[in-house]
Every structure is written in C-alpha cells, then in structure tokens.
Amino acid sequence: MFRTPRPLGVAVLAIALATLAACSSGSTGSAGDTAVGALDPDADVTITWWTGQNAEAAELLSSLAREYEADHPNVTIEDSSGASTTEGLLTKLSSGFASDSYPDISYAYGSWATELGRSGKTLDITSNVAEPAVEWEAMPSSATATATVDGVVMGFPALVDNLGLIYNKDLFDAAGLDYPTSDWTWDQFRAAAKALTDVENNIFGTAYPVNGSEDTTWRFWPQLWQNGGAILNEDQTEATFNSQAGVDALEFWRQMTHDDGSVYLDQNGERYGPLFYNGAIGMMISGPWVLYDLKQQDVNYGVAYLPGTNGDHQTISGPDLWVLYDHNDAQRAAATYDFISWLTAPEQDVRWNIAYGNLPLRASETESPEYKKYVKTYPGGGDFFANLDNAVQPRPTVAGYVGLSRAVGTAIDEVLLGDADPQEALDKAAAQADIELAG
Numbered sequence: 001m002f003r004t005p006r007p008l009g010v011a012v013l014a015i016a017l018a019t020l021a022a023c024s025s026g027s028t029g030s031a032g033d034t035a036v037g038a039l040d041p042d043a044d045v046t047i048t049w050w051t052g053q054n055a056e057a058a059e060l061l062s063s064l065a066r067e068y069e070a071d072h073p074n075v076t077i078e079d080s081s082g083a084s085t086t087e088g089l090l091t092k093l094s095s096g097f098a099s100d101s102y103p104d105i106s107y108a109y110g111s112w113a114t115e116l117g118r119s120g121k122t123l124d125i126t127s128n129v130a131e132p133a134v135e136w137e138a139m140p141s142s143a144t145a146t147a148t149v150d151g152v153v154m155g156f157p158a159l160v161d162n163l164g165l166i167y168n169k170d171l172f173d174a175a176g177l178d179y180p181t182s183d184w185t186w187d188q189f190r191a192a193a194k195a196l197t198d199v200e201n202n203i204f205g206t207a208y209p210v211n212g213s214e215d216t217t218w219r220f221w222p223q224l225w226q227n228g229g230a231i232l233n234e235d236q237t238e239a240t241f242n243s244q245a246g247v248d249a250l251e252f253w254r255q256m257t258h259d260d261g262s263v264y265l266d267q268n269g270e271r272y273g274p275l276f277y278n279g280a281i282g283m284m285i286s287g288p289w290v291l292y293d294l295k296q297q298d299v300n301y302g303v304a305y306l307p308g309t310n311g312d313h314q315t316i317s318g319p320d321l322w323v324l325y326d327h328n329d330a331q332r333a334a335a336t337y338d339f340i341s342w343l344t345a346p347e348q349d350v351r352w353n354i355a356y357g358n359l360p361l362r363a364s365e366t367e368s369p370e371y372k373k374y375v376k377t378y379p380g381g382g383d384f385f386a387n388l389d390n391a392v393q394p395r396p397t398v399a400g401y402v403g404l405s406r407a408v409g410t411a412i413d414e415v416l417l418g419d420a421d422p423q424e425a426l427d428k429a430a431a432q433a434d435i436e437l438a439g
Helices: 010-023 055-071 086-099 110-117 141-146 169-175 186-196 214-218 221-226 244-260 272-277 288-296 330-343 346-356 363-367 369-377 381-390 401-416 422-438
Strands: 045-050 075-080 105-109 155-159 164-168 206-209 263-266 283-286 301-304 320-324
Touching: 045 330, 055 075, 055 330, 055 346, 075 330, 086 105, 105 110, 105 155, 105 330, 110 320, 110 401, 141 155, 155 330, 164 169, 164 288, 164 381, 169 186, 186 244, 186 283, 206 214, 206 244, 206 272, 206 283, 214 401, 221 244, 244 263, 244 401, 244 422, 263 272, 272 283, 272 288, 288 381, 301 381, 320 330, 330 346, 346 363, 346 369, 363 369, 369 381, 401 422
Parallel strands: 045 075, 045 105, 206 263
Antiparallel strands: 105 320, 155 320, 164 283, 164 301
16 A cells, blocks of 8 residues: 555546446346355466555565465466556556456455446455355455445455544644543534644644545545435435535534634645644544654654544545456466455464554454554554444445545535535535436
8 A cells, every 4th residue: 555645536537437337347247156166276377466556565465475376386476566556557457458458356446346346357256255264244344345346245355444533742732732532522623623723833723635536525424424414315326415414514614614714725635644744734634544654754643533423433444455357267266366365364464464554454463463563663553443443334335436526525625615605515516426326
C-alpha cells in the first residue's frame, strides 16, 4: 500500500471502469457453483501477480512469494507492481481484459469491486472460503462483504482500515483543552475545533478535502449512518442519502466551515495531512495508513474513535482486495487460490500487513509478537484495530457507485464552498445517483 490516502481520483476511475463495463459479461455467475480444485504438486504452473505496491512493500511481498515457491517447487509466481501506481492497475486491467492479458491475481481498491466482479473474468471461490480452515468469518465483515459481488466471492481481503480521529496533542495542550476520547460527541468535536482555530497564526481546528473524490464522499457516510440514514434504499436501486439524516450531517459541516471558520478546506485533497504534521491543523479524520508518516514526522499525536451520535460511533472501512482471475485452467486456478489463501493466513499476515504497518486481518493475530511490536511502534494502531468493530456497514458494492460518489462529492464541495444549500445539493446528487444506478 502507498503511504497516502487511497481513494482514487474520480476522473481516472470513471474512465477505467467504463472500459471494464464495455468488456464485461455483466455477470459473475452463480455463487458457489463449483469449488476451485486442489493444487497438483506434480504439474508445473506459472501465475502472475500484480501487487500494486511501492518498492518497499513489493520487496516484502516478493520475499513471501519466494518462500511459497520453495515449499511448492512446481509453482512459479511472476510478481510485479503491475503499474507505477495502484491507481494505474485499474487502467491496465481494463486493457488486459480486452486483450486477454490480465494477471491471475491483482491488488484492487474496494471501490473497484463491483466492476471487477461483473467483468466475467474473476475466479469464483465462494465454496472454498466456506471451509473452516480459511477462517473467513474471522475477518472483518466489511472486508469480506467487499470481496463478494452478487453473492460470489472473487478474492480475499488484502488490507483493512477505517476512519478515526487523530489529534495533535501539542495544539490541545497550548489551547488548554482536554484530549478527545472515544466517547466524544460531534458537538464536543465542533467545540474543540473552534477553540483550536487561530486565524492570525493560520491554525485550523480540523480539515475537509473538497476535491470531489471518494476521499470527500466516504468521510460523509459515517455521520449519515450515525444519524440513522442510509446511502441506498433496501433493494439498492435508489439513493436515500438526501434524507434528513444526510442533510443534518452536511449542515453540521457547513456550520463548522462558515459559522465557526474552523475547517480548512483542502481543494487539492493532499495538503491537510502535511499541514497536520506541521501543527497547522488540530484534528483530522483519517486512518491507520498515516501512522507511518506521523512517526517519521515525530508528531505528538493521539487517536480516538470518530465522534458519535447518541452513543453510535460508526465508522467506515475502505478494505482493499486480492482479486483472483479465471483463465479456464484448473491447475492455474488451484495455484492462484492456494497461494493467496496461504498469504492471507494468520501466519503470513503477521509478516506482511503487521510487519509493514497495516492492521491485521484477524483478531487472533493480536496475540502475536509482531502485533505487540506494531502497537508499540505505531501508537494508535491498537485503537484503529479496535475501531473495526464500529465498521458495521460497507460501502455499497453496486454498479454505479463511482458515479454516485462523484455526485455526492460534488454536492459536499458546493455546500462547504458556499455555493449551495445542503438539501438542494443532496437532492441534485440523489437524482444523478439514480441515473448512475440505473446503468
């Protein structure tokens, strides 16, 4: 994983997913029709793996691949990053589907799940992950739900995360404020943000990215849920985020921005992190991927759950995936499944995700020496892992989510920049979202 917020730029994603849709058969098939068979140890096989990682992470994953090969001498794993950035993987996959040159395994952001699952190219491992030895149910439900499209499991969670509240202790001390706690309300968050704001010294209480991307949208969903709202109706065919619950959530941020003046609006989407590291922002809503940078920048910080509504501290998880692809070759499919199920088993996950500074995939890993080292090295990592219990709803894995996200991100931008009313903006976004959902 790259050490930056991971939501993908909407324009790039929309183009790539449109291409995927054109290549798609429109179906993943029937869930669990057949299981991937066992690996034949006497038949040589080569599989390709696009890891989607930077050099440091790719080297760690490559070492694990070499270990697997040593134990399975008939299997060769051709691993590479696949593209210069994780975002580039989607474009390369769309081209690969058209030319029949796609890999056996690729890294994928969870927001790509539906389009990849409906491409007609993924491997159905629904029956395989039902085996008790896989411990599928031990992984966060938001992650396993993201790996499942139309009832078909097409891959394994590669990484789990969530949004929490990260705060600068030095700024709180200077303002004489108590540190945030995991039972804070949104009113307490607002009051602290206002008290931390120092216009003369260019210090803001908090920040919000207003670049219309998924980074804008996904941080809106927890407050919608906490207020009792939903993104879509029950059969996931119509937008409902423009309910009173959504309007209240957006109005809250409008008031903080325009009435209190406590919100730094980041129109680039990449400045609020460095500004937080440098002491210009008191609190940011972010995830465990920034802990590495916080440590490198020697920031005196703390971590708490998201503020809550009536005791509800729901957050959102943005799980990433190892997606498995079908090449109509039984031995190749068997090697693909066997390797990724091995890689994501607790014994290897502690040497990949935890070793690299990510959250573990299963609670059982918290007893490991690797996890104990992780929480000592990255203060707040344990809080983020515990916060997975608050990630009870996944983003919808429906075709049209990308367009929906773009519409909501635009609505949030317009309101926080002072160009629209919350109800008006969300109604407009819902109308556009319904068009996207209709296909």
